Amino acid sequence: MRVVAAQELRDLWLGGRGLVLGFAFSLLMSVIAYLVATNRALNFLEHRETVNLTLQVAIAVGALLALLAAADTISGERERGTLESLLLTPVSRFEITAGKLLGALSLWLAAFAITIPYVWFLGRGVGLVGDALATGALVGTLLAVFLASFGVLISVVAASNRVSLSLSLLVLLALFVPTQLPSSAQRGWAGDLLLRLNPITAGEHYVGRIVTDGHPWSKDISWLLSPAIAAVVFAGAALFVGARYTRLGGGAAA
Amino acid sequence: MSAAIEARGVERRYGSLVAVEDLSFSAANGEILGVLGPNGAGKTTAIRVLTTILEPTRGEFQVAGAPHTRPAEIRARIGVLPESAGYPEQQTGEEYLRYHARLYGQSRAGAGEVARSLLEEVGLGGRRGSLISTYSRGMRQRLGIARALVNQPRVVFLDEPTLGLDPAGQRQVLGMVRRIAGERGATVLLSTHLLAEVEETCSRVLILNRGWVVAEGTVGEVARRAAAPRSGRIRVPPEGAEAALVALASVDGVEAAVDGRPGSLTVTLTDTESMNAAVRAVADAGITLLSSELEGARLSDAFLAMTEAG
Numbered sequence: 001m002r003v004v005a006a007q008e009l010r011d012l013w014l015g016g017r018g019l020v021l022g023f024a025f026s027l028l029m030s031v032i033a034y035l036v037a038t039n040r041a042l043n044f045l046e047h048r049e050t051v052n053l054t055l056q057v058a059i060a061v062g063a064l065l066a067l068l069a070a071a072d073t074i075s076g077e078r079e080r081g082t083l084e085s086l087l088l089t090p091v092s093r094f095e096i097t098a099g100k101l102l103g104a105l106s107l108w109l110a111a112f113a114i115t116i117p118y119v120w121f122l123g124r125g126v127g128l129v130g131d132a133l134a135t136g137a138l139v140g141t142l143l144a145v146f147l148a149s150f151g152v153l154i155s156v157v158a159a160s161n162r163v164s165l166s167l168s169l170l171v172l173l174a175l176f177v178p179t180q181l182p183s184s185a186q187r188g189w190a191g192d193l194l195l196r197l198n199p200i201t202a203g204e205h206y207v208g209r210i211v212t213d214g215h216p217w218s219k220d221i222s223w224l225l226s227p228a229i230a231a232v233v234f235a236g237a238a239l240f241v242g243a244r245y246t247r248l249g250g251g252a253a254a
Numbered sequence: 255m256s257a258a259i260e261a262r263g264v265e266r267r268y269g270s271l272v273a274v275e276d277l278s279f280s281a282a283n284g285e286i287l288g289v290l291g292p293n294g295a296g297k298t299t300a301i302r303v304l305t306t307i308l309e310p311t312r313g314e315f316q317v318a319g320a321p322h323t324r325p326a327e328i329r330a331r332i333g334v335l336p337e338s339a340g341y342p343e344q345q346t347g348e349e350y351l352r353y354h355a356r357l358y359g360q361s362r363a364g365a366g367e368v369a370r371s372l373l374e375e376v377g378l379g380g381r382r383g384s385l386i387s388t389y390s391r392g393m394r395q396r397l398g399i400a401r402a403l404v405n406q407p408r409v410v411f412l413d414e415p416t417l418g419l420d421p422a423g424q425r426q427v428l429g430m431v432r433r434i435a436g437e438r439g440a441t442v443l444l445s446t447h448l449l450a451e452v453e454e455t456c457s458r459v460l461i462l463n464r465g466w467v468v469a470e471g472t473v474g475e476v477a478r479r480a481a482a483p484r485s486g487r488i489r490v491p492p493e494g495a496e497a498a499l500v501a502l503a504s505v506d507g508v509e510a511a512v513d514g515r516p517g518s519l520t521v522t523l524t525d526t527e528s529m530n531a532a533v534r535a536v537a538d539a540g541i542t543l544l545s546s547e548l549e550g551a552r553l554s555d556a557f558l559a560m561t562e563a564g
Contacts (some may be wrong), residue, residue: 003353003356004357011342011344011345015344039279059526070325080340080342081338081339081340082339082340082342083340083342084331084339085334085336085339085340085354085401086357087307088305088306088307088334088336089332089333089354089357089358090326090327090357090358090359091357092326159470188516236472248302248307248308
Protein backbone atom coordinates (compact mmCIF):
# COMPACT_ATOMS: atom_id res chain seq x y z
CA MET A 1 0.00 0.00 0.00
CA ARG A 2 2.86 2.34 0.90
CA VAL A 3 4.50 1.81 -2.50
CA VAL A 4 1.24 2.39 -4.40
CA ALA A 5 0.43 5.49 -2.33
CA ALA A 6 3.95 6.88 -2.83
CA GLN A 7 3.66 6.39 -6.58
CA GLU A 8 0.23 8.04 -6.62
CA LEU A 9 1.67 11.03 -4.78
CA ARG A 10 4.59 11.22 -7.22
CA ASP A 11 2.25 11.01 -10.22
CA LEU A 12 -0.11 13.60 -8.78
CA TRP A 13 2.40 16.13 -7.47
CA LEU A 14 5.56 15.63 -9.53
CA GLY A 15 3.45 14.96 -12.64
CA GLY A 16 2.08 18.47 -12.20
CA ARG A 17 -1.66 17.76 -11.97
CA GLY A 18 -1.76 18.35 -8.23
CA LEU A 19 0.25 21.54 -8.56
CA VAL A 20 -2.09 22.93 -11.21
CA LEU A 21 -5.16 22.09 -9.11
CA GLY A 22 -3.48 23.53 -6.01
CA PHE A 23 -2.65 26.71 -7.88
CA ALA A 24 -6.23 27.02 -9.16
CA PHE A 25 -7.50 26.43 -5.63
CA SER A 26 -5.26 29.13 -4.19
CA LEU A 27 -6.45 31.55 -6.89
CA LEU A 28 -10.05 30.79 -5.95
CA MET A 29 -9.29 31.29 -2.26
CA SER A 30 -7.58 34.60 -3.04
CA VAL A 31 -10.60 35.83 -4.96
CA ILE A 32 -12.99 34.74 -2.18
CA ALA A 33 -10.81 36.30 0.52
CA TYR A 34 -10.46 39.53 -1.47
CA LEU A 35 -14.20 39.76 -2.06
CA VAL A 36 -15.26 39.08 1.51
CA ALA A 37 -12.66 41.50 2.81
CA THR A 38 -13.18 44.37 0.37
CA ASN A 39 -16.36 44.05 -1.63
CA ARG A 40 -19.03 46.46 -0.49
CA ALA A 41 -21.89 44.10 -1.18
CA LEU A 42 -20.27 41.40 0.91
CA ASN A 43 -18.91 43.73 3.54
CA PHE A 44 -22.11 43.55 5.51
CA LEU A 45 -20.96 40.08 6.55
CA GLU A 46 -19.96 39.89 10.13
CA HIS A 47 -16.30 39.01 10.76
CA ARG A 48 -17.14 35.48 11.82
CA GLU A 49 -19.33 34.96 8.77
CA THR A 50 -16.51 35.88 6.40
CA VAL A 51 -14.36 33.19 7.99
CA ASN A 52 -17.24 30.73 7.84
CA LEU A 53 -17.90 31.46 4.16
CA THR A 54 -14.21 31.10 3.28
CA LEU A 55 -13.90 27.87 5.23
CA GLN A 56 -17.03 26.39 3.70
CA VAL A 57 -15.81 27.16 0.19
CA ALA A 58 -12.43 25.63 1.04
CA ILE A 59 -14.05 22.46 2.40
CA ALA A 60 -16.39 22.10 -0.56
CA VAL A 61 -13.74 22.72 -3.22
CA GLY A 62 -11.05 20.72 -1.39
CA ALA A 63 -13.37 17.72 -1.11
CA LEU A 64 -14.35 18.18 -4.76
CA LEU A 65 -10.66 17.97 -5.76
CA ALA A 66 -10.26 14.75 -3.78
CA LEU A 67 -13.37 13.38 -5.47
CA LEU A 68 -12.07 14.24 -8.94
CA ALA A 69 -8.70 12.62 -8.27
CA ALA A 70 -10.38 9.53 -6.82
CA ALA A 71 -12.79 9.22 -9.74
CA ASP A 72 -9.77 8.87 -12.04
CA THR A 73 -7.95 6.19 -10.04
CA ILE A 74 -9.09 2.80 -11.34
CA SER A 75 -10.98 3.87 -14.48
CA GLY A 76 -8.03 6.07 -15.45
CA GLU A 77 -5.57 3.19 -15.13
CA ARG A 78 -8.00 1.01 -17.04
CA GLU A 79 -8.31 3.53 -19.84
CA ARG A 80 -4.56 4.10 -20.07
CA GLY A 81 -4.03 0.32 -20.27
CA THR A 82 -1.88 0.25 -17.13
CA LEU A 83 -4.34 -1.49 -14.81
CA GLU A 84 -3.52 -5.00 -16.02
CA SER A 85 0.18 -4.60 -15.19
CA LEU A 86 -0.77 -3.39 -11.72
CA LEU A 87 -3.20 -6.26 -11.13
CA LEU A 88 -0.53 -8.72 -12.24
CA THR A 89 1.70 -7.82 -9.30
CA PRO A 90 1.39 -9.69 -6.01
CA VAL A 91 0.09 -6.52 -4.35
CA SER A 92 -3.48 -7.14 -3.19
CA ARG A 93 -6.36 -5.19 -4.68
CA PHE A 94 -7.12 -3.85 -1.22
CA GLU A 95 -3.63 -2.32 -1.08
CA ILE A 96 -3.98 -0.91 -4.59
CA THR A 97 -7.31 0.73 -3.74
CA ALA A 98 -6.09 1.99 -0.38
CA GLY A 99 -2.91 3.45 -1.91
CA LYS A 100 -4.91 5.25 -4.56
CA LEU A 101 -7.42 6.56 -2.03
CA LEU A 102 -4.60 7.99 0.07
CA GLY A 103 -3.12 9.64 -3.02
CA ALA A 104 -6.46 11.28 -3.83
CA LEU A 105 -6.86 12.50 -0.24
CA SER A 106 -3.55 14.32 -0.47
CA LEU A 107 -5.35 16.91 -2.60
CA TRP A 108 -7.65 17.71 0.31
CA LEU A 109 -4.68 18.00 2.66
CA ALA A 110 -2.97 20.38 0.25
CA ALA A 111 -6.18 22.39 -0.15
CA PHE A 112 -6.50 22.67 3.61
CA ALA A 113 -2.87 23.75 3.96
CA ILE A 114 -3.50 26.46 1.36
CA THR A 115 -6.61 27.58 3.27
CA ILE A 116 -4.78 28.17 6.58
CA PRO A 117 -3.27 31.59 5.77
CA TYR A 118 -6.57 32.85 4.36
CA VAL A 119 -8.50 31.81 7.48
CA TRP A 120 -5.77 33.27 9.67
CA PHE A 121 -5.86 36.57 7.76
CA LEU A 122 -9.66 36.88 7.84
CA GLY A 123 -10.11 35.58 11.38
CA ARG A 124 -7.25 37.32 13.16
CA GLY A 125 -8.22 39.51 16.06
CA VAL A 126 -11.47 37.73 16.95
CA GLY A 127 -9.92 34.65 18.50
CA LEU A 128 -11.56 32.09 16.25
CA VAL A 129 -8.68 31.07 13.99
CA GLY A 130 -7.82 27.96 16.02
CA ASP A 131 -11.41 26.74 16.34
CA ALA A 132 -12.18 27.52 12.71
CA LEU A 133 -9.15 25.62 11.43
CA ALA A 134 -9.74 22.65 13.71
CA THR A 135 -13.40 22.40 12.72
CA GLY A 136 -12.52 22.82 9.07
CA ALA A 137 -9.89 20.11 9.31
CA LEU A 138 -12.29 17.69 11.01
CA VAL A 139 -15.33 18.27 8.82
CA GLY A 140 -13.28 18.65 5.64
CA THR A 141 -11.43 15.41 6.29
CA LEU A 142 -14.66 13.50 6.93
CA LEU A 143 -16.22 14.89 3.75
CA ALA A 144 -13.06 14.34 1.71
CA VAL A 145 -12.83 10.71 2.88
CA PHE A 146 -16.52 10.22 2.05
CA LEU A 147 -16.30 11.81 -1.40
CA ALA A 148 -12.93 10.31 -2.35
CA SER A 149 -14.14 6.84 -1.33
CA PHE A 150 -17.27 7.41 -3.35
CA GLY A 151 -15.10 8.46 -6.31
CA VAL A 152 -13.01 5.30 -6.02
CA LEU A 153 -16.16 3.15 -5.96
CA ILE A 154 -17.53 4.85 -9.07
CA SER A 155 -14.14 4.50 -10.72
CA VAL A 156 -14.11 0.75 -10.03
CA VAL A 157 -17.44 0.10 -11.73
CA ALA A 158 -17.46 2.79 -14.42
CA ALA A 159 -17.09 1.61 -18.00
CA SER A 160 -14.92 4.62 -18.84
CA ASN A 161 -13.08 7.46 -17.16
CA ARG A 162 -15.52 9.96 -18.63
CA VAL A 163 -18.46 8.12 -17.09
CA SER A 164 -16.66 7.96 -13.76
CA LEU A 165 -15.92 11.69 -13.66
CA SER A 166 -19.37 12.70 -14.91
CA LEU A 167 -21.22 10.46 -12.48
CA SER A 168 -19.11 11.62 -9.54
CA LEU A 169 -19.72 15.27 -10.37
CA LEU A 170 -23.43 14.66 -10.87
CA VAL A 171 -23.78 13.06 -7.44
CA LEU A 172 -21.72 15.84 -5.86
CA LEU A 173 -23.98 18.48 -7.42
CA ALA A 174 -27.03 16.58 -6.17
CA LEU A 175 -25.56 16.61 -2.66
CA PHE A 176 -25.09 20.38 -2.89
CA VAL A 177 -28.65 21.02 -4.03
CA PRO A 178 -30.07 21.39 -0.48
CA THR A 179 -27.64 24.24 0.22
CA GLN A 180 -29.34 26.20 -2.55
CA LEU A 181 -32.87 25.66 -1.30
CA PRO A 182 -34.65 28.71 0.15
CA SER A 183 -34.22 28.93 3.90
CA SER A 184 -37.96 28.28 4.36
CA ALA A 185 -37.46 24.83 2.83
CA GLN A 186 -34.70 24.11 5.31
CA ARG A 187 -36.95 24.67 8.30
CA GLY A 188 -39.30 22.22 10.02
CA TRP A 189 -38.63 18.58 10.73
CA ALA A 190 -38.42 17.63 7.04
CA GLY A 191 -35.92 20.38 6.27
CA ASP A 192 -33.91 19.51 9.35
CA LEU A 193 -33.87 15.83 8.43
CA LEU A 194 -32.79 16.63 4.89
CA LEU A 195 -29.90 18.75 6.15
CA ARG A 196 -28.87 16.17 8.74
CA LEU A 197 -28.99 13.19 6.35
CA ASN A 198 -26.91 14.85 3.68
CA PRO A 199 -23.29 14.61 4.87
CA ILE A 200 -22.30 17.82 3.06
CA THR A 201 -25.07 20.03 4.39
CA ALA A 202 -24.74 18.50 7.86
CA GLY A 203 -20.98 19.08 7.90
CA GLU A 204 -21.25 22.64 6.67
CA HIS A 205 -24.04 23.33 9.15
CA TYR A 206 -21.77 22.13 11.95
CA VAL A 207 -18.92 24.38 10.78
CA GLY A 208 -21.36 27.30 10.72
CA ARG A 209 -22.51 26.65 14.28
CA ILE A 210 -18.94 26.60 15.59
CA VAL A 211 -17.48 29.44 13.54
CA THR A 212 -20.40 31.83 13.10
CA ASP A 213 -22.44 31.16 16.22
CA GLY A 214 -19.47 30.43 18.46
CA HIS A 215 -21.05 27.26 19.83
CA PRO A 216 -18.86 24.86 21.78
CA TRP A 217 -17.77 21.74 19.86
CA SER A 218 -19.97 19.36 21.79
CA LYS A 219 -23.24 21.28 21.49
CA ASP A 220 -24.03 20.42 17.85
CA ILE A 221 -22.01 17.22 17.64
CA SER A 222 -25.04 15.28 16.37
CA TRP A 223 -24.64 17.17 13.08
CA LEU A 224 -21.38 15.30 12.57
CA LEU A 225 -23.13 11.96 12.62
CA SER A 226 -23.92 11.72 8.91
CA PRO A 227 -20.49 12.97 7.70
CA ALA A 228 -18.80 10.50 10.07
CA ILE A 229 -21.04 7.59 9.07
CA ALA A 230 -20.67 8.43 5.38
CA ALA A 231 -16.87 8.58 5.71
CA VAL A 232 -16.65 5.22 7.52
CA VAL A 233 -19.21 3.41 5.36
CA PHE A 234 -17.89 4.67 2.03
CA ALA A 235 -14.24 4.17 2.98
CA GLY A 236 -15.08 0.61 4.03
CA ALA A 237 -17.01 0.04 0.82
CA ALA A 238 -14.18 1.42 -1.32
CA LEU A 239 -11.52 -0.61 0.47
CA PHE A 240 -13.37 -3.91 0.72
CA VAL A 241 -16.17 -4.01 -1.86
CA GLY A 242 -14.38 -1.75 -4.35
CA ALA A 243 -11.16 -3.72 -4.04
CA ARG A 244 -13.06 -6.97 -4.61
CA TYR A 245 -14.56 -5.62 -7.82
CA THR A 246 -11.42 -3.96 -9.14
CA ARG A 247 -11.19 -5.79 -12.43
CA LEU A 248 -9.79 -5.33 -15.87
CA GLY A 249 -13.13 -4.54 -17.47
CA GLY A 250 -15.36 -1.84 -16.07
CA GLY A 251 -19.12 -1.48 -16.53
CA ALA A 252 -21.03 -4.65 -17.28
CA ALA A 253 -17.81 -6.63 -17.59
CA ALA A 254 -16.93 -5.82 -14.03
CA MET B 255 2.51 -31.46 -10.86
CA SER B 256 6.15 -30.75 -11.76
CA ALA B 257 5.66 -28.92 -15.07
CA ALA B 258 6.08 -25.14 -15.15
CA ILE B 259 2.50 -24.78 -16.34
CA GLU B 260 -0.15 -27.45 -16.08
CA ALA B 261 -3.80 -26.85 -16.93
CA ARG B 262 -6.61 -29.38 -16.68
CA GLY B 263 -10.05 -28.73 -18.12
CA VAL B 264 -9.84 -24.97 -17.68
CA GLU B 265 -12.94 -23.16 -18.86
CA ARG B 266 -13.80 -19.48 -18.91
CA ARG B 267 -17.24 -18.24 -19.83
CA TYR B 268 -18.65 -14.73 -20.21
CA GLY B 269 -22.32 -15.41 -19.61
CA SER B 270 -23.31 -17.83 -22.33
CA LEU B 271 -20.20 -17.10 -24.40
CA VAL B 272 -17.46 -19.69 -23.96
CA ALA B 273 -14.08 -18.01 -24.41
CA VAL B 274 -11.94 -20.98 -23.36
CA GLU B 275 -13.23 -24.53 -23.10
CA ASP B 276 -11.54 -27.59 -21.64
CA LEU B 277 -8.03 -26.14 -21.88
CA SER B 278 -5.62 -28.89 -20.91
CA PHE B 279 -1.90 -28.73 -21.58
CA SER B 280 1.44 -28.59 -19.85
CA ALA B 281 4.70 -26.74 -20.44
CA ALA B 282 8.05 -28.01 -19.21
CA ASN B 283 10.63 -25.93 -17.39
CA GLY B 284 12.72 -23.79 -19.73
CA GLU B 285 10.70 -24.45 -22.86
CA ILE B 286 9.16 -21.89 -25.19
CA LEU B 287 5.57 -22.84 -25.87
CA GLY B 288 3.88 -21.03 -28.73
CA VAL B 289 0.16 -20.43 -28.48
CA LEU B 290 -1.34 -19.95 -31.89
CA GLY B 291 -4.84 -19.14 -32.94
CA PRO B 292 -6.86 -16.78 -35.09
CA ASN B 293 -8.39 -13.64 -33.61
CA GLY B 294 -10.99 -14.58 -31.03
CA ALA B 295 -9.55 -18.05 -30.50
CA GLY B 296 -9.24 -17.47 -26.76
CA LYS B 297 -5.47 -16.90 -26.52
CA THR B 298 -5.67 -13.71 -24.47
CA THR B 299 -8.43 -15.08 -22.24
CA ALA B 300 -6.39 -18.23 -21.63
CA ILE B 301 -3.39 -16.11 -20.64
CA ARG B 302 -5.53 -13.92 -18.39
CA VAL B 303 -6.88 -16.98 -16.64
CA LEU B 304 -3.43 -18.54 -16.21
CA THR B 305 -2.02 -15.26 -14.91
CA THR B 306 -4.93 -14.95 -12.42
CA ILE B 307 -6.39 -11.78 -13.91
CA LEU B 308 -9.57 -13.74 -14.66
CA GLU B 309 -10.97 -16.57 -12.60
CA PRO B 310 -11.68 -19.83 -14.41
CA THR B 311 -15.32 -20.89 -14.42
CA ARG B 312 -14.19 -24.50 -14.26
CA GLY B 313 -11.01 -26.56 -14.15
CA GLU B 314 -7.72 -26.25 -12.32
CA PHE B 315 -4.19 -25.23 -13.12
CA GLN B 316 -0.85 -24.58 -11.54
CA VAL B 317 1.82 -22.17 -12.65
CA ALA B 318 5.41 -22.23 -11.37
CA GLY B 319 4.43 -24.66 -8.65
CA ALA B 320 1.57 -22.58 -7.26
CA PRO B 321 -2.03 -23.79 -7.61
CA HIS B 322 -4.72 -21.53 -9.06
CA THR B 323 -6.30 -21.28 -5.62
CA ARG B 324 -3.30 -19.14 -4.51
CA PRO B 325 -3.29 -16.35 -7.13
CA ALA B 326 -0.95 -14.01 -5.23
CA GLU B 327 1.68 -16.76 -5.15
CA ILE B 328 1.32 -17.32 -8.88
CA ARG B 329 1.65 -13.59 -9.55
CA ALA B 330 4.81 -13.42 -7.47
CA ARG B 331 6.44 -16.13 -9.60
CA ILE B 332 5.44 -15.07 -13.09
CA GLY B 333 6.14 -12.21 -15.47
CA VAL B 334 3.62 -11.03 -17.99
CA LEU B 335 3.60 -8.76 -21.01
CA PRO B 336 -0.13 -8.21 -21.60
CA GLU B 337 -1.58 -7.63 -25.02
CA SER B 338 -1.73 -3.88 -25.80
CA ALA B 339 -0.12 -2.96 -22.49
CA GLY B 340 -0.26 0.74 -21.67
CA TYR B 341 2.53 2.73 -20.08
CA PRO B 342 2.53 5.82 -17.89
CA GLU B 343 3.67 8.46 -20.35
CA GLN B 344 5.00 10.85 -17.72
CA GLN B 345 7.37 8.35 -16.12
CA THR B 346 10.85 7.50 -17.30
CA GLY B 347 11.69 3.91 -18.18
CA GLU B 348 13.79 3.64 -15.04
CA GLU B 349 11.05 5.05 -12.78
CA TYR B 350 8.55 2.64 -14.28
CA LEU B 351 10.70 -0.43 -13.68
CA ARG B 352 11.74 0.75 -10.23
CA TYR B 353 8.10 1.14 -9.23
CA HIS B 354 7.25 -2.36 -10.43
CA ALA B 355 10.28 -3.84 -8.71
CA ARG B 356 9.08 -2.16 -5.49
CA LEU B 357 5.63 -3.69 -5.98
CA TYR B 358 7.36 -7.08 -5.93
CA GLY B 359 8.89 -6.27 -2.57
CA GLN B 360 12.34 -5.03 -3.61
CA SER B 361 14.06 -2.46 -1.42
CA ARG B 362 14.48 1.05 -2.80
CA ALA B 363 18.15 0.43 -3.62
CA GLY B 364 17.51 -3.08 -4.95
CA ALA B 365 14.71 -1.83 -7.19
CA GLY B 366 16.99 0.81 -8.69
CA GLU B 367 19.64 -1.78 -9.42
CA VAL B 368 17.15 -4.20 -10.99
CA ALA B 369 15.70 -1.40 -13.13
CA ARG B 370 19.10 -0.31 -14.46
CA SER B 371 20.31 -3.83 -15.19
CA LEU B 372 17.10 -4.81 -16.99
CA LEU B 373 17.13 -1.65 -19.06
CA GLU B 374 20.68 -2.51 -20.14
CA GLU B 375 19.59 -6.07 -20.91
CA VAL B 376 16.77 -4.97 -23.23
CA GLY B 377 18.91 -2.33 -24.90
CA LEU B 378 17.29 0.70 -23.30
CA GLY B 379 20.16 1.63 -20.98
CA GLY B 380 20.84 4.80 -22.95
CA ARG B 381 17.21 5.92 -22.68
CA ARG B 382 16.59 5.03 -19.06
CA GLY B 383 16.07 8.66 -18.08
CA SER B 384 13.78 9.51 -21.01
CA LEU B 385 10.03 9.81 -20.59
CA ILE B 386 8.13 6.77 -21.85
CA SER B 387 6.09 9.15 -24.03
CA THR B 388 9.21 9.53 -26.18
CA TYR B 389 9.67 5.77 -26.66
CA SER B 390 8.86 4.09 -29.96
CA ARG B 391 6.50 1.10 -30.03
CA GLY B 392 9.43 -1.31 -30.17
CA MET B 393 11.07 0.36 -27.18
CA ARG B 394 7.83 0.16 -25.23
CA GLN B 395 7.54 -3.55 -25.98
CA ARG B 396 11.10 -4.08 -24.77
CA LEU B 397 10.31 -2.03 -21.68
CA GLY B 398 7.24 -4.23 -21.13
CA ILE B 399 9.39 -7.35 -21.39
CA ALA B 400 11.85 -5.83 -18.92
CA ARG B 401 8.94 -5.16 -16.57
CA ALA B 402 7.89 -8.78 -16.90
CA LEU B 403 11.35 -9.78 -15.65
CA VAL B 404 11.67 -7.54 -12.56
CA ASN B 405 10.86 -10.42 -10.20
CA GLN B 406 13.12 -13.06 -11.81
CA PRO B 407 10.02 -15.02 -12.91
CA ARG B 408 10.00 -18.76 -13.42
CA VAL B 409 7.32 -18.48 -16.08
CA VAL B 410 6.92 -15.60 -18.53
CA PHE B 411 3.71 -14.97 -20.49
CA LEU B 412 4.10 -12.81 -23.58
CA ASP B 413 0.87 -11.89 -25.35
CA GLU B 414 1.54 -10.78 -28.92
CA PRO B 415 4.91 -9.19 -28.07
CA THR B 416 5.76 -8.39 -31.70
CA LEU B 417 2.40 -6.87 -32.63
CA GLY B 418 2.91 -3.71 -34.66
CA LEU B 419 6.70 -3.99 -34.77
CA ASP B 420 8.81 -3.70 -37.91
CA PRO B 421 10.89 -6.76 -38.93
CA ALA B 422 13.96 -5.48 -37.08
CA GLY B 423 11.91 -4.90 -33.94
CA GLN B 424 10.35 -8.34 -34.25
CA ARG B 425 13.77 -9.96 -34.55
CA GLN B 426 15.00 -8.05 -31.52
CA VAL B 427 12.03 -9.14 -29.39
CA LEU B 428 12.25 -12.77 -30.52
CA GLY B 429 15.96 -12.74 -29.64
CA MET B 430 15.00 -11.58 -26.17
CA VAL B 431 12.40 -14.34 -25.89
CA ARG B 432 15.06 -16.95 -26.69
CA ARG B 433 17.42 -15.41 -24.14
CA ILE B 434 14.74 -15.48 -21.43
CA ALA B 435 14.40 -19.23 -21.89
CA GLY B 436 18.04 -19.96 -22.68
CA GLU B 437 19.91 -17.79 -20.21
CA ARG B 438 17.37 -17.33 -17.43
CA GLY B 439 15.92 -20.83 -17.70
CA ALA B 440 12.38 -19.48 -17.54
CA THR B 441 9.47 -21.12 -19.30
CA VAL B 442 7.98 -18.82 -21.91
CA LEU B 443 4.43 -18.95 -23.16
CA LEU B 444 4.40 -16.92 -26.35
CA SER B 445 1.02 -16.04 -27.78
CA THR B 446 1.01 -14.90 -31.38
CA HIS B 447 -0.76 -15.29 -34.66
CA LEU B 448 2.47 -15.02 -36.63
CA LEU B 449 3.34 -18.58 -37.60
CA ALA B 450 6.88 -17.75 -38.63
CA GLU B 451 7.59 -16.57 -35.09
CA VAL B 452 6.49 -19.87 -33.66
CA GLU B 453 8.43 -21.93 -36.20
CA GLU B 454 11.53 -19.85 -35.51
CA THR B 455 11.31 -19.59 -31.74
CA CYS B 456 9.16 -22.21 -30.08
CA SER B 457 9.99 -25.75 -29.11
CA ARG B 458 6.33 -26.71 -28.87
CA VAL B 459 3.07 -25.28 -30.08
CA LEU B 460 -0.52 -25.18 -28.92
CA ILE B 461 -3.19 -24.25 -31.46
CA LEU B 462 -6.40 -22.79 -30.12
CA ASN B 463 -9.57 -22.31 -32.09
CA ARG B 464 -12.86 -21.01 -30.71
CA GLY B 465 -11.71 -21.69 -27.18
CA TRP B 466 -10.59 -25.27 -27.83
CA VAL B 467 -7.12 -26.78 -28.08
CA VAL B 468 -7.10 -28.26 -31.57
CA ALA B 469 -3.46 -29.34 -31.64
CA GLU B 470 -0.51 -29.63 -29.30
CA GLY B 471 3.01 -30.89 -29.85
CA THR B 472 6.28 -29.92 -31.46
CA VAL B 473 6.06 -27.77 -34.57
CA GLY B 474 6.91 -30.81 -36.72
CA GLU B 475 4.36 -33.04 -35.04
CA VAL B 476 1.55 -30.54 -35.38
CA ALA B 477 2.42 -29.81 -39.00
CA ARG B 478 2.50 -33.50 -39.91
CA ARG B 479 -0.74 -34.29 -38.11
CA ALA B 480 -2.73 -31.85 -40.20
CA ALA B 481 -0.90 -32.02 -43.46
CA ALA B 482 -2.56 -34.80 -45.51
CA PRO B 483 -3.61 -34.64 -48.30
CA ARG B 484 -0.52 -32.81 -49.44
CA SER B 485 0.54 -30.93 -52.47
CA GLY B 486 3.87 -30.02 -53.95
CA ARG B 487 5.53 -27.92 -56.55
CA ILE B 488 8.10 -29.03 -59.08
CA ARG B 489 10.08 -26.56 -61.18
CA VAL B 490 11.72 -27.60 -64.44
CA PRO B 491 12.98 -25.53 -67.39
CA PRO B 492 9.96 -24.17 -69.34
CA GLU B 493 10.82 -26.28 -72.42
CA GLY B 494 10.72 -29.46 -70.28
CA ALA B 495 7.31 -28.81 -68.72
CA GLU B 496 5.31 -30.85 -71.25
CA ALA B 497 7.65 -33.84 -70.94
CA ALA B 498 7.50 -33.59 -67.15
CA LEU B 499 3.70 -33.67 -67.24
CA VAL B 500 3.84 -36.85 -69.34
CA ALA B 501 6.34 -38.45 -66.95
CA LEU B 502 4.25 -37.54 -63.90
CA ALA B 503 1.05 -38.92 -65.46
CA SER B 504 2.48 -42.43 -65.13
CA VAL B 505 3.19 -42.11 -61.39
CA ASP B 506 0.58 -43.63 -59.06
CA GLY B 507 -0.87 -41.25 -56.49
CA VAL B 508 0.25 -38.11 -58.30
CA GLU B 509 -1.78 -35.66 -60.30
CA ALA B 510 0.19 -32.93 -62.01
CA ALA B 511 -0.88 -29.69 -63.66
CA VAL B 512 0.82 -26.59 -65.00
CA ASP B 513 0.28 -23.77 -62.52
CA GLY B 514 0.57 -20.87 -64.95
CA ARG B 515 4.20 -19.92 -64.35
CA PRO B 516 6.68 -21.16 -66.97
CA GLY B 517 8.15 -24.50 -65.94
CA SER B 518 6.23 -24.66 -62.69
CA LEU B 519 4.04 -27.69 -62.03
CA THR B 520 1.64 -28.25 -59.15
CA VAL B 521 1.38 -31.84 -57.98
CA THR B 522 -1.36 -33.23 -55.78
CA LEU B 523 -0.20 -36.17 -53.69
CA THR B 524 -1.96 -38.87 -51.77
CA ASP B 525 0.97 -39.14 -49.32
CA THR B 526 4.49 -37.79 -48.78
CA GLU B 527 6.10 -40.81 -50.42
CA SER B 528 4.38 -39.92 -53.70
CA MET B 529 6.51 -36.77 -53.88
CA ASN B 530 9.66 -38.90 -53.95
CA ALA B 531 8.17 -40.97 -56.76
CA ALA B 532 7.23 -37.81 -58.67
CA VAL B 533 10.74 -36.38 -58.36
CA ARG B 534 12.27 -39.70 -59.46
CA ALA B 535 9.94 -39.87 -62.50
CA VAL B 536 10.98 -36.38 -63.66
CA ALA B 537 14.67 -37.17 -63.16
CA ASP B 538 14.35 -40.55 -64.91
CA ALA B 539 12.74 -38.81 -67.91
CA GLY B 540 15.99 -36.84 -68.29
CA ILE B 541 14.42 -33.50 -67.39
CA THR B 542 16.48 -31.08 -65.33
CA LEU B 543 14.83 -30.63 -61.94
CA LEU B 544 15.26 -27.01 -60.83
CA SER B 545 13.48 -27.39 -57.51
CA SER B 546 10.90 -29.44 -55.67
CA GLU B 547 8.93 -28.31 -52.69
CA LEU B 548 6.57 -30.31 -50.55
CA GLU B 549 3.72 -28.22 -49.32
CA GLY B 550 1.38 -29.11 -46.57
CA ALA B 551 4.08 -30.05 -44.09
CA ARG B 552 4.33 -26.50 -42.84
CA LEU B 553 2.83 -25.11 -39.70
CA SER B 554 0.83 -22.63 -41.74
CA ASP B 555 -1.04 -25.46 -43.49
CA ALA B 556 -1.70 -27.20 -40.21
CA PHE B 557 -2.90 -23.92 -38.72
CA LEU B 558 -5.25 -23.23 -41.60
CA ALA B 559 -6.53 -26.80 -41.74
CA MET B 560 -7.26 -26.85 -38.03
CA THR B 561 -8.69 -23.40 -37.60
CA GLU B 562 -10.74 -23.25 -40.78
CA ALA B 563 -12.26 -26.69 -40.21
CA GLY B 564 -13.30 -25.67 -36.71
